[in-house]
Amino acid sequence: MKNIWAAKHAASRIFWLGLALLLALSASLAKADGDYPNRPIRLLVGFGAGGPTDLTFRKLAELAGKELGQPIIVENKPGAGATLAPSTMARVDKPDGYTIAAATAGLLRFPHMQKVDWNPTRDFTWIAGLGGYTFVLAVKSSSPFRSVADLVAYAKANPGKVSVGTAGAGTTMHLLTEAFGGMAGVELTHIGFKSSSEAATNLIGGHTVAALDAVGSVLPFVESGDLRLLMSFDAQPADWMPSVPTAKSLGYDLVYPAPYGLVGPKGMNPAVVTKLNTAFKAAIDSPEYAKLLKSLRQTYWYKGPPEYEAWAREFFVSERSLVERAKLGRP
Template identity: 45%
Template structure:
């Protein structure tokens, strides 16, 4: 004969079932990571960001004790990969992504099904780009002023490529065009590697991008007409900045690493600590020097605070350039 089950026992079991996941979460977080981690790089393989983050991930994996697999997912100006992660990946720390500045701009330009602040867990800020404007070595444009004058003569006919609509290389050129009163023909590409091949092949007359052009400039295949930093670069000191030429257009376009919203703080801290150590590694510093990039370390809290402020600031920029969604 079965004994009756008391109401107290049933309620106690139900409560335990609800509480159990929260009780075991810290133990699960302490065991992180127990398998490989995927790092989404939202640009094609071979570009400057891919070169940088592959090295950083390789170093960080030694501190985590697990491999970090780079997954290149280009598209939508660098927002496709992180946006897809936010919607589909579990917040367990095993899928993270680079967070390019375009993530804080695209929602102002078109409707997105993710929010750049609310749908992400911010891990740490890492670095920023040196942007420049290049043409092929045999281009008729010997200086940036030559390019501007050509655009004055043929409004809307003189083209340039960038790594995508809404990216910093695109908006920097649109700021310059607005400042001097010219109209350019913008051609977006999926990433640095595709853009550089288009410039080399003569499919576009110029390219606005981060230092993925460095090897081509140093090899004499491309000519660097200007850069967009606060100061001239150490590597190409003879090349003027946009500010040198009278354009008050400066950008570093900082980026970092994020995961889906709702990540356990202990997991975020583990990832933060491993990548922070990797950032200080001499091999990583060497790659940054090759790409003419600076460290831009921000801890998780400061990185999120920066993103909140920048999201609002860039809304004003996009509205001023007439690129806001209608």
């Protein structure tokens, strides 16, 4: 009986000790979440400095940082179709909310193009959907190509002689270039640069024949008279450029308003996700950000964490078909 009593007593002590430790840990975690953030946050952006994505997330970082009471520091990490930044974060950073990344459509496309050691629907916390792009095809204003038909006719007569610059291999712009070439039955030479600004500079310098990019990258040069827009990839012509036809109106089944948002490593605490989502929602709702959206000709596109993750899962599946149409799919 003595041994039985001792065993029960020891088991009871272990139970209560374990419960105390669990409560202490829970309190510690709750305090840590309540204190978040108590130091600067890193925001990784998969494009070079100066382009529309960089400008967008720098402004978002500034505005959301004010909401959170801590600075959000943007780090440019271009490469791998703009997936190097988020995929590196997913592999090496803790899910503590102090390293987050910009997510563009490439994150849900690249695994269909190349073998990767990460999965977009498994390895990320989807924090917030924030906005979207309008993509356009542009040439120099002095170019002999006054229309898409002119460009296609020349490309058919001169295979491989039409070079199209974009913000990098594997990006949405690259995908649209290859898909457009395939639908038009022409051979286009894709040239991927490190940033949108570099692609625009090379077009103006005559090093490429055309550029396919977010309209915000080329609009200043259109307004200055250096570039001319031939086509957009929106569903309908924009009211601020009614004379620019859509790809669909010209017979190319390419409608592509690619959204962007914010992701973190998998396993983030929901309380931290909510704080980040709330701060970035306040940022995109601000008059200051609305002004930037208008200047870059981007669209407002908000989704909370559950909706954003559900959208990502659906988009990941749909991207496979477009990659295959562009003949960029991996074996």
